[in-house]
Amino acid sequence: MIKAPCHQYCEDCFERLISTACENEQQWPPKCCLNKIPDETITHIIRGALLEKWRNRGWEWGLPINERIYCSEPACSIWCRPHNIDRDQSIVRCDAGHRTCIYCRGADHGRETCPQDRELARTHELAEEEGWKQCYGCNAYVEHHEACQHMTCRCGAEFCYVCGARWRTCHCTMEQLATVKAEADRRREHRRQL
Incomplete structure (x- = not known):
């Protein structure tokens, strides 16, 4: 016989009690007269697949x-x-x-951004305001400090800061780069005044 907080059970009935608790979160954790059955009692008695299921349910249902x-x-x-x-x-x-x-709980979006990833959406908004550009290779944001529009990302990808195209595939000019930077400066100044 197995001693639980209030009653004693035969092994079959005890295993059925644990199994039932593993099937329905409303009955979790396994109880005897509303008293939780100690983990030590459970791990001492049950074995195999039921023990594994009990452990997994504990981890799963232990999370909010x-x-x-x-x-x-x-x-x-x-x-x-x-x-x-x-x-x-x-x-x-x-x-x-x-x-x-992990954001919308739907199927993986592949290389697309999840529409419910609020933090990433805020990062995209900040990047737009600051005039940062996204690398086509690794999607990291880069900021232009000086020199021409040729950018080399930390991943090794080379691209044009003005249009984002692979390097040497566009015809962007230094004047266009100056315009992009001036627009970013204007947005930055406007945000400071708010």
């Missing part, structure tokens, strides 16, 4: 619901573990390998 991400693939829909999040790509992979956007 707004921090949980589930696979966007309808046929999958499993919980994506936080250690599978790739913040650089703004995605998480489920255990089956499907990719889900």
